[in-house]
Amino acid sequence: MPEDRPTTSETPHRSGGLLSNPANLGIEGGRSVLYLPNFITVCCSTPRSLPLTPTLTSGRRRTIFNSEVLVQIQESPQPKWKNLQNRRLQIWGGEMTAKGTLCPAPFPNFVTQYPDLIARLKATEAFEGSPHGVPNHIIMNEYEAGQGIMPHEDGPKYHPVVATLSLGTHCVFHYYRYSDDASSTTPHGAENSGTGRSIDRTPVLSLLLEPRSLVISFGDMYTAHLHGIEDTFEDHIKSPVDLGGDSDSPANAVHIGNWDLLQDQKLKEMITRGEPLLRSTRWSLTCRDIPKVSTNLQRLRGF
Ligand SMILES: O=C(O)CCC(=O)C(=O)O
Numbered sequence: 001m002p003e004d005r006p007t008t009s010e011t012p013h014r015s016g017g018l019l020s021n022p023a024n025l026g027i028e029g030g031r032s033v034l035y036l037p038n039f040i041t042v043c044c045s046t047p048r049s050l051p052l053t054p055t056l057t058s059g060r061r062r063t064i065f066n067s068e069v070l071v072q073i074q075e076s077p078q079p080k081w082k083n084l085q086n087r088r089l090q091i092w093g094g095e096m097t098a099k100g101t102l103c104p105a106p107f108p109n110f111v112t113q114y115p116d117l118i119a120r121l122k123a124t125e126a127f128e129g130s131p132h133g134v135p136n137h138i139i140m141n142e143y144e145a146g147q148g149i150m151p152h153e154d155g156p157k158y159h160p161v162v163a164t165l166s167l168g169t170h171c172v173f174h175y176y177r178y179s180d181d182a183s184s185t186t187p188h189g190a191e192n193s194g195t196g197r198s199i200d201r202t203p204v205l206s207l208l209l210e211p212r213s214l215v216i217s218f219g220d221m222y223t224a225h226l227h228g229i230e231d232t233f234e235d236h237i238k239s240p241v242d243l244g245g246d247s248d249s250p251a252n253a254v255h256i257g258n259w260d261l262l263q264d265q266k267l268k269e270m271i272t273r274g275e276p277l278l279r280s281t282r283w284s285l286t287c288r289d290i291p292k293v294s295t296n297l298q299r300l301r302g303f
């Protein structure tokens with residue numbers, strides 16, 4: 001590793017915790033979410049090859065330097081971005097065809113070397129049963145404060161495991177179940193998923209994703225549930241004190257399933273004081289394995 005690169009001395013690890021699904025979810029197998037705080041280290045220096053400022057401090061580029069990957073993302077040129085209605089994204093590892101075949105392209109070296117995110121993901125063992133044993137595709141989403149993603153499934157074109165690294169600001173990540181019983185409308189109502197099935201808008205599980213944390217969804221949480229992030233500017237989280245019942249936390253305060261696993265003491269203190277967590281820009285690296293990968297020959301034939 002060149003010496004001007006930040007050190008990523010943490011060894012790949014399996015710390016963190018498996019979250020058992022609450023018994024009333026009806027999810028078989030019981031465990032289908034893994035939350036790993038501090039999955040990558042804080043960036044302590046910047047590579048010489050990158051301009052230091054002012055691009056990183058002006059306009060929408062102003063941000064938190066919390067990882068080397070983040071520096072690289074913010075330095076990436078405009079054409080690499082795809083603009084969607086409510087966020088923008090980059091695709092790393094190659095494009096997927098409509099039929100679900102990956103036309104592979106090399107990952108940027110800042111995910112294979114600085115840090116070696118792919119090796120770290122392999123070390124979690126979450127991809128052990130996947131066709132390639134590691135993710136071969138990453139969608140990197142950028143959300144500004146107030147942006148989110150509607151409840152959705154990632155779908156069957158991927159091996160049913162997704163590992164998501166969060167950078168930048170925190171977020172609250174919800175898992176939802178389908179509600180095929182029209183009479184089971186919840187306090188938040190049910191909405192149509194676009195697949196003809198209704199979604200129960202009361203999450204089955206909500207997690208506070210800390211910056212630099214990894215969340216891995218698999219099993220029934222991947223194949224039979226949806227996930228989403230509300231498009232809000234601030235998140236109200238219930239602290240364990242609130243859960244006792246006599247609290248004045250707002251009606252929209254969320255009960256999170258990973259309180260005991262949180263590492264960010266500042267966030268925990270804010271929640272305990274009943275303060276909302278203000279969102280700013282968040283980047284998520286959603287890492288998956290696409291089983292079908294085209295060879296050059298297939299591509300030449302226009303499969
Ligand atoms: O940003 C996230 O954490 C979730 C993104 C997501 O669900 C997706 O890209 O499919």
Ligand SMILES: [Fe+2]
Binds near residue numbers: 152
């Ligand atoms: Fe998703």
